[in-house]
Every structure is written in structure tokens, then in C-alpha cells.
Amino acid sequence: MKNAHFENYYKTQKVVPDEEWDAFMERLRAPLPTTFRLAGFRETATVLNDLIKTTYISTLSNEVDGEVVQPPAQIPWYPDGLAWQFNVSKQVLRKNPDFKRFHSFLVFETEIGNISRQEAVSMLPPLLLDVKPHHLVMDMCAAPGSKTAQLLEALHTPPADPSPSNPIPPGLLLANDSDHKRTHLLIHQSARLPSPSLLVTNLDASIFPVIRVGAEHMGGEAGKGTRQLLFDRILCDVPCSGDGTLRKNMGIWLKWGVGDGNGLHSLQLRILQRAMRLLKPGGRVVYSTCSLNPVENEAVVAAALRSIPHFTLAPTSSSLPALQRRPGLKSWTPAFFLGGKRELRFFPTYEEYVAALSEKDDKKYTESMWPPTDEGEEGWALDRCMRIYPHLQDTGGFFIAVLEKRAKDDAPEAKKRQADAPEDCTAEPTTKKVKLESAGEDVTMGDLAEVGDAGRSASPSANGEAKVAPRMEADTDKKEKPQGKRGKGKEREGTGGSFKENPYTFLPPDDPIVKTCIEKLHIIPSFPDHNLFVRNPSGEPARSLYLTNDIVRSVILNNDYNRIRLMTAGTKLFVKQEAAKSASKSADEDADGREGEGSSARFRILSEGLPVVYPFIKPETVMDADLKTLQALLETYHPLCESFQEPFRTAITEKPSGCHVLKFPEEKNVGGNLTHELVLPIWKSNVSISLMIDKKAKSALSLRVFGKDITTAGRALASNQKAKVATDSASTVVAEEETEHIVVAEDDLEQSNDNIDNA
Numbered sequence: 001m002k003n004a005h006f007e008n009y010y011k012t013q014k015v016v017p018d019e020e021w022d023a024f025m026e027r028l029r030a031p032l033p034t035t036f037r038l039a040g041f042r043e044t045a046t047v048l049n050d051l052i053k054t055t056y057i058s059t060l061s062n063e064v065d066g067e068v069v070q071p072p073a074q075i076p077w078y079p080d081g082l083a084w085q086f087n088v089s090k091q092v093l094r095k096n097p098d099f100k101r102f103h104s105f106l107v108f109e110t111e112i113g114n115i116s117r118q119e120a121v122s123m124l125p126p127l128l129l130d131v132k133p134h135h136l137v138m139d140m141c142a143a144p145g146s147k148t149a150q151l152l153e154a155l156h157t158p159p160a161d162p163s164p165s166n167p168i169p170p171g172l173l174l175a176n177d178s179d180h181k182r183t184h185l186l187i188h189q190s191a192r193l194p195s196p197s198l199l200v201t202n203l204d205a206s207i208f209p210v211i212r213v214g215a216e217h218m219g220g221e222a223g224k225g226t227r228q229l230l231f232d233r234i235l236c237d238v239p240c241s242g243d244g245t246l247r248k249n250m251g252i253w254l255k256w257g258v259g260d261g262n263g264l265h266s267l268q269l270r271i272l273q274r275a276m277r278l279l280k281p282g283g284r285v286v287y288s289t290c291s292l293n294p295v296e297n298e299a300v301v302a303a304a305l306r307s308i309p310h311f312t313l314a315p316t317s318s319s320l321p322a323l324q325r326r327p328g329l330k331s332w333t334p335a336f337f338l339g340g341k342r343e344l345r346f347f348p349t350y351e352e353y354v355a356a357l358s359e360k361d362d363k364k365y366t367e368s369m370w371p372p373t374d375e376g377e378e379g380w381a382l383d384r385c386m387r388i389y390p391h392l393q394d395t396g397g398f399f400i401a402v403l404e405k406r407a408k409d410d411a412p413e414a415k416k417r418q419a420d421a422p423e424d425c426t427a428e429p430t431t432k433k434v435k436l437e438s439a440g441e442d443v444t445m446g447d448l449a450e451v452g453d454a455g456r457s458a459s460p461s462a463n464g465e466a467k468v469a470p471r472m473e474a475d476t477d478k479k480e481k482p483q484g485k486r487g488k489g490k491e492r493e494g495t496g497g498s499f500k501e502n503p504y505t506f507l508p509p510d511d512p513i514v515k516t517c518i519e520k521l522h523i524i525p526s527f528p529d530h531n532l533f534v535r536n537p538s539g540e541p542a543r544s545l546y547l548t549n550d551i552v553r554s555v556i557l558n559n560d561y562n563r564i565r566l567m568t569a570g571t572k573l574f575v576k577q578e579a580a581k582s583a584s585k586s587a588d589e590d591a592d593g594r595e596g597e598g599s600s601a602r603f604r605i606l607s608e609g610l611p612v613v614y615p616f617i618k619p620e621t622v623m624d625a626d627l628k629t630l631q632a633l634l635e636t637y638h639p640l641c642e643s644f645q646e647p648f649r650t651a652i653t654e655k656p657s658g659c660h661v662l663k664f665p666e667e668k669n670v671g672g673n674l675t676h677e678l679v680l681p682i683w684k685s686n687v688s689i690s691l692m693i694d695k696k697a698k699s700a701l702s703l704r705v706f707g708k709d710i711t712t713a714g715r716a717l718a719s720n721q722k723a724k725v726a727t728d729s730a731s732t733v734v735a736e737e738e739t740e741h742i743v744v745a746e747d748d749l750e751q752s753n754d755n756i757d758n759a
């Protein structure tokens with residue numbers, strides 16, 4: 001864990017005071033503690049957090065086999081104590097039954113998305129973005145999506161806690177990443193919180209195209225054409241050299257070179273500049289990296305502020321008071337290897353760098369990498385940025401800047417600059433690189449132009465709403481070629497992989513399938529059925545129905561989904577339940593195939609979508625159930641209706657076959673403890689019912705409520721293990737392996753979470 005260039009470079013930059021250098025380096029060499037946060041809808045997060053405190057932490061001791069162990073602790077700066085840190089060795093997890101139990105709880109809940117293992121510092125940018133349910137939000141470099149998940153949670157959390165989560169917030173979150181494969185990770189990750197407000201695109205953020213929405217979504221009048229979608233909040237968690245993650249990604253010690261950060265500066269700046277142009281007046285951009293390098297951090301922020309008017313750096317010193325941080329650097333010295341020499345050369349000024357270039361050297365670096373030479377505007381002071389160092393609070397290294405765009409009539413000092421630079425926020429970026437110097441800035445902001453359809457090829461109707469009946473398809477007749485490199489077989493610049501997604505087709509509310517769903521699933525009239533869509537070229541509700549909110553619908557209807565490389569939108573809500581036999585298979589791992597009944601195809605509520613649709617289900621049709629019923633549903637795949645106790649037995653027997661929703665109140669009984677109200681979907685066939693949640697969710701629920709895995713799969717696993725122990729004379733070795741299984745499961749998780757944490 002040594003790298004002479006790294007030490008030389010950062011010592012010269014004076015990232016930390018000399019007297020802290022040794023502590024800084026020492027901590028960089030220490031392993032990173034495990035950190036996680038409670039994810040998903042606020043209600044579930046709070047319940048699980050209480051469970052961690054009352055059921056688990058209270059049982060964990062401070063000493064295991066003579067080893068002092070620090071029990072998990074809440075991260076002091078994370079709101080509502082919903083994030084935790086712990087530093088326990090694998091030996092302790094193996095040896096101590098209480099830690100083992102806590103560990104398997106974490107593993108199960110992580111698998112089903114209620115817990116997100118995420119680096120502590122990576123949780124910061126979404127907090128500083130301060131997202132509200134009505135905000136139009138963009139996550140420019142979003143994959144694999146740990147911050148996207150936090151932004152979604154914020155979008156669904158009403159400002160006045162403890163009001164219930166908003167299942168269909170009016171705002172929007174557009175999560176984008178240029179890496180095609182990684183957008184799939186992003187989709188998987190964000191599906192854990194079903195959101196009708198989500199869009200995922202696969203575009204190069206530095207040339208992110210103009211997206212249009214109905215004028216009413218941008219402060220105009222409904223029916224008055226479309227306007228450019230501008231955002232209230234934008235997260236730029238840009239690609240970076242990642243040397244702040246040294247504690248986790250030890251390979252960086254070997255590979256670190258100054259070229260990594262230098263080479264990324266220009267892309268980082270172009271991404272931030274594009275974000276600034278896509279922001280509404282009064283809006284906020286958070287720029288973040290997991291790098292310690294000022295060339296990737298302060299230099300990018302300074303150059304962006306100089307190139308685009310109306311922005312200031314928001315002071316961050318008073319936010320999250322329990323967070324230990326340092327101010328941004330005001331001076332630094334870029335360094336390079338010139339002429340292939342292995343000696344790192346520092347250049348205090350751009351001019352000195354240019355003078356040192358030989359004829360053979362490319363002048364590939366821009367002046368924007370050096371600290372600004374003038375004072376700049378008030379409000380550009382780089383010490384308003386935030387630097388996090390490992391030795392301050394036992395975390396990774398991180399950098400954050402919060403840029404705010406002045407509200408329209410709040411920018412007297414920027415008036416002259418504004419006059420100098422006529423603005424057109426509707427301008428499409430070109431695929432050419434945007435010039436980095438302020439004089440070269442070509443796109444600025446201004447009034448939101450109201451644009452009728454005449455000049456817009458991507459608007460299906462005069463009022464911004466599709467007029468297609470009976471099925472409304474988003475603008476497929478007016479496909480534009482994707483921007484960037486054009487031509488047959490060529491992929492879009494900056495995006496990997498081809499784009500072969502299915503179209504988005506809205507269903508009219510009088511569609512027979514929609515009408516049947518609404519009726520059979522007992523949904524009230526205020527449900528926004530006009531926002532249901534399917535994803536196939538014919539527009540048939542063949543398998544799944546998805547739900548958006550109004551603004552996401554407007555994006556889909558007013559833009560060619562191919563041009564904006566729209567990978568997914570909204571959330572899947574209803575799925576077709578084919579014949580009972582295959583249906584039960586899809587819901588669980590049914591092997592007995594007992595049911596040939598109820599064969600007609602119908603739709604059911606997807607369990608993941610239930611939080612969204614539940615507020616729209618007629619309350620009188622929701623069935624009351626108790627812990628005994630839950631126990632039976634977890635223990636058996638298809639318990640017979642007659643096997644239940646009264647009054648549930650009669651109630652379920654009288655119900656027609658199909659999808660029903662059960663409500664379980666708080667209860668302590670039959671060896672279980674349900675600490676919060678729970679709603680779950682079931683499918684009733686003629687004589688039996690099945691719980692329509694997947695195997696992992698069943699096991700996690702079982703562990704949470706009954707303290708052990710009572711599901712069929714869980715019992716099978718336990719009995720296999722028992723048999724193994726019985727036949728193995730070296731039973732201690734087996735026990736070790738069993739624990740290994742959990743540890744291995746966590747290693748897998750760590751692997752996928754490492755992908756998820758950062759790049």
C-alpha cells in the first residue's frame with residue numbers, strides 16, 4: 001500500500017495540513033468499515049431501523065472470545081439515524097450466534113432491497129441535493145444507482161413526516177448513464193422502490209439532448225405546445241479517478257497515476273456544464289467525485305462557474321453539522337509526466353506548462369485545470385466546496401460542490417454578462433466538444449421558450465397529448481435519428497451497446513383490459529388509469545401494465561424514445577396471471593402443480609407495485625388477516641382455504657378466485673411479532689391461496705416476524721444442513737461451512753455492492 005507518485009502529488013497539493021499527513025496515510029491503508037442504510041419507502045425503513053435497534057443491537061456484546069467488538073453504530077450525520085456503520089471481523093460473524101443472526105438479517109433484507117450497502121460518503125450528494133416530491137430531478141451519471149435510489153426515496157417522502165410516503169409524486173427523476181450495460185444495473189437497483197416518476201436513459205451526459213414536455217409542466221398553459229424540460233435538481237456524480245476509494249479498491253495503490261485525473265478533467269467539466277444549462281433558475285446542481293484530486297474537483301467547479309453565468313457556490317458548512325469535513329482547496333499545482341519521462345513535473349501556471357512542451361508533446365491540457373488567477377465573483381469562493389478525508393470520520397475520500405442558479409430576477413451583478421451572452425436554453429448540444437474557456441461558451445440560459453408543435457418533429461399533437469385511439473403510442477411515426485455518430489450500424493457516441501427497446505404505448509381508459517383490472521382489483525375512480533401503458537409494438541396488454549405519472553407520460557408522448565434512448569419508465573404494476581399452475585410457478589417455486597383450477601388469464605397486482613396501488617384500492621375489499629394466516633402462507637405454497645381458522649376461512653372461501661389484498665395488523669402471537677401493519681397480495685384459486693411474493697422476500701419477512709426462516713425453502717435448507725451435520729463426523733467443520741455460506745453470501749453481496757457503490 002505504497003505509491004510514491006500518489007504521496008508526492010497529494011503532499012504537494014497540501015490536501016491536508018502537514019501535521020495530519022501521517023494520520024491521513026495511515027487511515028488510507030486501513031480497511032473500510034461496512035456501512036449501510038435503510039432504503040425504500042420511509043415506513044418500511046423506519047420499522048426496520050427500530051427492529052435493528054430493539055431486536056438486534058441490544059443483543060450484541062462488546063466482546064467476543066476476548067476480542068473487543070464495536071457494535072454497529074448509527075452514522076451521526078445521516079438524517080433520522082437511518083444509516084449504520086460497523087466494523088466486525090468475519091471471525092466474529094462466524095463465531096458469535098447473535099452477530100450471525102444479525103448478519104443473516106442484513107443479508108436477506110439487502111437481497112430484497114430494504115437495506116442498501118453503500119459507502120457512507122456516497123450517501124452525501126443526494127442529501128445535499130435536497131429533493132422534494134414536486135422536483136424535476138436528473139441524475140446525469142447514475143449507474144449502478146445507489147444515489148438514484150436515495151433520490152427516488154426523497155421524491156417519495158413528503159416534507160411533513162410522518163405523513164405516509166407519496167406513492168405517485170408529481171415530480172420526476174431522470175436517471176441517465178452512458179454505459180448501456182450499467183443502465184441495466186441501474187434499472188434493477190431502482191426497481192426496488194417502485195416509482196411512476198422514474199425514467200432511465202442511456203446517453204452521453206455531456207451532450208444530453210433537449211427533452212420536451214407539455215408546456216403546463218414548465219409553468220405554461222396546458223394545450224399550448226411543448227417546452228424544454230428543465231430541472232430543479234441535478235446530480236453530477238461524474239466518472240472520476242476514484243482515488244478516494246483506495247481503502248476499498250486496493251488495486252489503485254499499484255495503478256495510481258496522475259494521468260487518470262488529468263485525463264478526466266475535460267469530460268467532467270463538459271458534464272457539469274451541460275447540467276448547468278439544463279437547470280431551472282433557482283435550481284441546484286450537486287457535483288461530486290470520489291477523488292481527492294483538485295484537477296477533477298475544484299478546477300472543474302471553478303471553470304464551470306466562469307463559463308456559465310448566474311451560478312454561485314452554495315455554502316455547505318452549516319449543513320449536516322455532525323459531518324467532519326474540510327473546505328475546498330483554493331490553490332493547487334497540476335502535474336504531468338512530459339516527454340515520456342517517469343518524473344512527475346509540477347507546473348504552477350498554465351504558461352509554464354506550455355513553455356515546457358517540446359515539439360513532440362501534445363498540448364492536450366487546458367488552462368481550466370489550473371486555479372483561477374482572478375478573484376472571480378463573490379459566491380465563487382472554492383472553500384465553499386466540501387472535502388471529506390478518511391482520517392476525519394473513518395470513511396472514504398470524497399468531494400462535493402453545490403452550485404445554485406440564481407432565480408431569474410435575483411442576479412443584478414450577472415446582468416452585464418447576460419447582456420454579453422444572448423441566451424437560448426433550447427439549443428441542442430452538438431456532438432462537438434464544447435469549448436472549455438468562458439469565451440467559448442455557446443449555450444446559456446434565458447426565458448423558457450414556449451414552442452408550438454410547428455417547429456417540433458417530436459410532438460404528436462397540438463396540445464402535447466397523444467390523440468391516438470384506442471391505443472396511444474409515443475410518437476413512433478416521427479422517429480428522429482439518434483444524435484451523435486450517425487449512420488447504419490454505428491452506435492451512439494459515448495454509449496455502449498445497441499438500443500433495441502420496446503416502444504411505450506399508453507392504453508385508453510376504456511381499454512377492456514384496463515377496465516377489467518380496475519373492476520376486478522377493486523380500484524377507485526381516482527386512480528390515474530390514463531397513465532397505464534404497455535411495452536410492445538402492437539400495444540396489446542400481453543403481459544404487464546406499467547404506470548407513470550403525468551410528467552413522465554408527457555416526456556414519453558413528446559419525444560422519440562429512440563432518440564432519447566429511453567430504457568425504462570414508470571413502474572410495473574399489473575401482471576397477467578396465466579393458468580393457475582404456471583402462475584404459482586412464477587410467484588414462487590411451486591412443484592406440486594395441484595391446481596388446474598381458475599384457468600382464465602387475468603391480471604394481478606405485482607407485490608412490488610402494491611405500495612403504489614394500495615391507496616387506490618377500495619378499503620372494504622381489503623381482507624383482514626392475522627399472524628396465524630401469515631404463518632400458514634409462509635409455511636406452505638398453496639394452503640387450502642379450508643385449512644385456515646375462522647373468521648379468515650369463511651371470508652376467503654366466499655371470495656371469487658383472483659387477486660386479493662390481505663392486511664395484517666400489528667400483532668404478537670404464535671411465536672411471531674409483527675411490529676407494523678403489513679399488506680400483501682395473494683392469488684386465490686378455487687380451493688387454495690398463495691402468497692404472491694418471491695422466495696427471498698418470504699424468507700426475509702419470515703426472519704423479521706418469526707425470528708427464523710419458516711418458509712418451505714428455508715426449512716428445506718435447514719434440514720439439508722442438519723442432515724449434513726448428522727452424517728459428517730467432523731461436525732465442527734460443517735458448522736464452519738454453514739457460516740461460510742452466509743459469509744459467502746455476503747461476499748457476493750459485497751461484490752455486487754462494490755459495483756453499486758461507485759466506479
Ligand SMILES: C[S@@+](CC[C@H](N)C(=O)[O-])C[C@H]1O[C@@H](n2cnc3c(N)ncnc32)[C@H](O)[C@@H]1O
Pocket residue numbers: 122140141142143144145146147148176177178179182203204205206237238239240267494756757758759
Ligand atoms: C461514479 S459513477 C456513478 C455512480 C452512481 N452515481 C451511483 O451512485 O451509483 C460514474 C458513472 O458515469 C458513467 N459515465 C461515464 N461517462 C459518462 C458520460 N459521458 N455520460 C453519462 N455517464 C457517464 C459511468 O458509466 C459510471 O456509471
